[in-house]
Amino acid sequence: MAKQTTERTVVRLVADEVRGRVPGLVEIRRDYHLGGPGPRAIADKWDLGSMRVDLQPDLMLVFRDYPGAKPFLAAVEVKVFGNADEACVHDGWGQTLAYTQFGFDGVALWHFFLEESPKSQENRYELFGEQMASAWGAGVWWFAGRFHEEEKQVTTPWGSEISLSDFVAWAYQALRQSPSTQLTKPYVASRRRVLLADLKIPA
Secondary structure (H helix, E strand, C coil): CCCCCCHHHHHHHHHHHHCCCCCCEEEEEECCCCCCCCHHHHHHHHCCCCCCCCCCCCEEEEECCCCCCCCEEEEEEEEEECCCCCCCCCCCHHHHHHHHHHCCCEEEEEEEECCCCCHHHHHHHHHHHHHHHHHHCCCEEEEEEEEECCCCEEECCCCCEEEHHHHHHHHHHHHHHCCCCHHHCHHHHHHHHHHHHHHCCCC
16 A cells, blocks of 8 residues: 555545444544534533634544434544554544543544554554553444555454444444443533534434
């Protein structure tokens, strides 16, 4: 894969490839800006006064297991690197953890490598990412692995290649099994209602 493959290219490819192919995935949005069109919208939406909200999940996934089921909202941050040696393991964590305060059931950070890396380096990288995710607790899912643009596949930690639709389904099941505990906080639950209304998604 060419090194010039960008995060925007990967995000667009994932969105186009999984739409209509993942059970329960009823909506997928790219680059949804949580801050809205202006300062007034920010204050109205999130009750943060004049604070600036400059957060934009690369992907926002909406799942319903069956018609009428409660929607499951997931925000995804995507980072793309040449390989594990070039990657920065803390990239994207600030945005990802901030999403937990805006009413999502789960958030995910995906670090995709475009080239093969020494397995020992990938293992160390994956271990540190897992430690970061576990430190935050439920509702956060981390992945680091190879992204194959032409094949539209991802290499799993155990070495097999899976389709992008299977990858997204896997991410959903992982988040579903351990949803965010942040929603128990009244202000996060309130922001979730705002988010659902803004997206025009019935609760």
